[in-house]
Amino acid sequence: MLGPSTVVFFTLLAAASVEASHFRGGTISCTPDMDNMDLVHCNYRMGWRLSSNAGECDQFAIDNNVLMGGEGTWDTPIGRVPASFYCTDFSEQEDWQQGVNSLTVNLRDANVTTTNGTTDTYTISFDGCCWITVIRPGNGTHDPDWQVTTQFDMSRRADTGRPNSSPITASSAIYRVQSSCDDVIRIPTEDSDGDTVKCYYSSVFAECGEACDPLPFSQLNEDTCEITYNTTHGELTPGWYAIALTIEDYPPGAAGTAGSGLSRVPVQFLVNAYTSNTPCSLKPQLVGRTPEAGDRVVIPAGGVYHAVLEAEAASPGASIVEISTVSPHGMIKSDLVTDPDMPHRASVNITWSPTLAQLGQHIFCFRAQDSNMENSDQRCMTLVYIGTHDVDECMDNNGNCSHACVNTAGSYHCACPGGMVLSQEDNKECEDIDECARNPELCHDNAECINTYGSYICECDVGYVGDGTVCRIDVDECANGTHGCHEHAHCIDLPGSHELHL
Structure with a gap:
């Protein structure tokens, strides 16, 4: 659980020459190296105005794997590192670019200071100035500074016997919402540990x-x-809105309360509200061979992923002008091709050859825009590069796990249900948690905590009634004369009440 023992791990310092109103959101997620627990790998995706100082992100830069200079530097425990990125996506229509990169830091050599002597929980923070001018509640405006913060815990999890891997997410830099039309912005998430994932507005912390x-x-x-x-509650004032969300992961069965997660992952983006005479029902559509939302594709060692993204304009006389993507590093997108027989329809081809450094899950999103600047719904899918011909160890005697076996790319691990932890001796047997011994305050002061297999119960002491978490004194209505029974009836006291017998 995240708490006051956090450490400031990275701080991104904005360069003095950085141009204002250039930030377009971002995300960062960290995971431990499973072979060397001193190492942590952090992958980040940042968005900037296309015409900013970050770099000339275009199809040439993507095709040739050009490293963009970025804006500012990472200030890490091993020195400052340029906040460079590899261009992955851009939109000339909406003036944004996105790119990804990663940092690996040896925690053993980290020069950090802690509040209580522990170094299990770390914080990464990236801040600077500025977003574009955005609207605030009450229709005021400002040019806000940004802060992108993630936290992760490197301690060993009780249920898996391994350090936690943070969830991952992805987002377009800009979402366009027609003020008069209901809409849904869907933020995709994936968690390699199989944890429950929730999100909340980052203002909570x-x-x-x-x-x-x-x-x-x-x-x-x-x-x-x-x-x-929902336009029944009111309509957005045309303009820009900056959105900052935080994603947390929780062990299966745990209460998903904001702030209690195993890690926090930020995702930030812009929403552009606009007015249009186009009916709400005439947005462009993704069609044909386009992958479906939620698709999951596993890519074996040496494999190449191919896809066709196709879209149709729905408004009379409109055409598709762009199919924008949120891509993993190295994905190649062809030029937009309009169907000569159906000028309202167009497509792009996608090719991705992942490298060994890209083992694991990657979120890929896409949407279309027509000549009226109307956007289709965004679809997102998951690409999993296993880097080998994976063997499902769980198929062989459940991986010798006493309970759940979770297959992963090139490996597997055992997992336990709520109320149980993985044995530290073999990481395969699930052992009961004595909740009563671990937390003496589970039950009421006037109740007894009784441990059960995988759970516990609270029983009120003699003379008290309730559910164990709340116990109150049991009043004998028969003895004190407050029973209200007939003079020829026999009153029998019951826990919390009484019973009439004639």
Whole structure:
């Protein structure tokens, strides 16, 4: 659980020459090296205005794996590192670019200071100035500083016997919402540990710099990480809104309370509200051979992923002008090709040859835009590069796990249900947690805590009634004369009540 023992691990310092109003959001997620527990790998994706100083992100830069200079530097325990990135995606229509890169730091050599002598929980923070001018509740505006913060715990998990891997996410730099149309912004997430994932606005723990306002007239579903904009509550004022969300992961069966997660992962982006005469039902559509939302594709060693993204304009006379993507590093997208027989339809080809450094899960998102600047719904899928012809160890005697066996790319691990932990001797047997011994305050002061296999119960002491978490004195209504029974009836006292017998 994250707590006050956090350590400031990285701080991104904005360069003095950085141009204002250039930030377009980002995310960062960290995972331990399973072969060397001193190492942690952090992958980040940042978005900038296409015409900013970050670098000339275009198709040539993507095709030739050009390293962009980025903006500012990472200040790490092993010295400053340029915040460079490999260009992955850009949009000339919406003036944004995105890129990815990673940092690996040896925690053993980290020069950090802790508050209580522990170094299990770390914080990575990236801040600077500025977002574009954005609207605040009440229709005021400001040019907010940004802050992108993640936290992760390197201690050994009780249920898996390994350090936790943070969830991953991805987002377009800009979402366009027609003010008069209901809409849903869906943020995809994946967790390699199989944990429960939830999200909330980063303002809960001030992880958002000066851009901490929720999207007006909308509701965030924390379980699905969807922002639903509903025009029955009101319509957005045309303009820009900065959105900062935090994603947390929780062990299966644990209460998903904000701040109690195993890690926190940020995801930030812009929402552009606009007015249009186009009917809400005439947004462009992804069609044909386009992968479906939620698809999961496993890529073996040496494999190459190919896909065709196809879209149709729905408005009369409109055409598809762009199919934008949120891609893993190294994905190649062809030029947009319009169907000569159906000028309202166009497509792009996608090719991705992952490297050994890209083992694991990657989120890939895409959407289409027509000549009226209307966007289709965004679809996201998961690409899993296993780097080898994976063997499902769980198929052989359940991996010798006493309970759940979880197959992973090139490996597997055992997992336990709620109320149990993995044995530290073999990481395969699940042992009962004595909740009563671990937390003496589970039950009421006037109750007894009784440990059971995988759980516990609370029983009120003699003379008290309740559910064990709340116990109150049992009043004998028959003895004190408050029973209200007939003079020829026999009163029998019951826990918390009484019974009438004639």
